[in-house]
Amino acid sequence: MQLLQLLISGVAQGCIYGLIALGFVLIYKATETVSFAQGDLMMVGAFFGLAAMTMLGFPFWLSVPAAIIGMGLFGVVLERVVIRPILGQPAFSIVMLTIGVGYVLRGLITMIPDIGTETHTLPVPYANEVLRMGGLVVSAEQVVVIGS
Template sequence: MVALQLVLSGTALGCIYALIALGFVLIYKATETVNFAQGELMMLGAFCALVLMKFVGLPFLLAALVAVVGMACFGALMERCVIRPILGQPQFTVVMMTIGAGYVMRGLITMIPEIGTDTHVLPAPYRGEVIRIGPAVLGAEQVVVIAVTALLCAALYLFFKHGKVGIAMQAASQNQLAAYYVGIPVQRLNALVWGLSAVVATVAGLLLAPIMFVHANMGFIGLKAFPAAVVGGFGSLPGAVVGGLIIGLAESFSGFYLPEGFKDIAAYIVVLVMLVIMPNGLFGENLRKKV
């Protein structure tokens, strides 16, 4: 029973990591850029839902929907105003810009009185509920996290497999110049990818908030999701999900069976071992260039 509880809690936590890692991978596949503000996008989405519920009075589902739509627009706007002007510059420039954007978002949130400096509870209707399956006791939050992650992953699979826009995004991620020459609006697709990445991050924030509260520093969980993307293979969407589950399970079991402190470094131990054994990750591709 203890092992079952650890598997369930590790899977739920791994799903959060997987969603944030999906955001990393989506942007990297489309633009070969690593967005280190992904955790802050998650934090901002959770705060949007919190403000809509606390001050506007919207119910949870409606607030979550408005937050998702609003963050999709914010992600596309961020790509247009912050990222697009510096494309073509060295990768280090783009990385530093995303890190700076993350700090700006966190700083702006902390400047809002009565909101940014406190820790808040997102009043989800299922928070605190318990589901019993035989002798196993499951938190409703964990069940919702696993179910929503599975549905979102299935939706993304269908979108990229059968959707016209999804197929165009894959073509642009393979070769942007060739995609542009055959009439694919590459710049518009890049904005859509950033918007989609912000949507995934917002869903992760909405799922995480009832478990770990809403605060300005909750975006630091993105530092755990980044190893998940590396473990799965940085260019693979299924790899991001598998990597997130591996990191979540590693944290869950190390926190219970190993001495205190191992839980905080479990993700980085896993990624170091993976880089030694499989440098490209579980689903990474071996890329070769002829010079």
């Protein structure tokens, strides 16, 4: 039973790594450049969702699409204002630009008082819930990660 629990936990962790890798591959296939700002953009999206739930009072089911739409709009603005003007330059310039965008995003988030320097947990409705199937105990968060 313990082996099965470890297997499920490993699959959930692998799904997270797979989504991250998929993001890198999609960006590379679309632009033929590695984006070093991907993790920072994911952080900004997470803060959008956190802000929607805690500051605006959105329920979880509404804050997720709000964060997706917000990041979509943010991505379009970032592409038009920052990335598009440098297209056609050597690939090294675009790589350095993505590193700079990452630093700027981290710096901007850090400057927000009481938010940017603290560790936060997204208040999801399935937090701390476990599913018991016989002797098997699986976290609801792992099931959501594998399902998505």
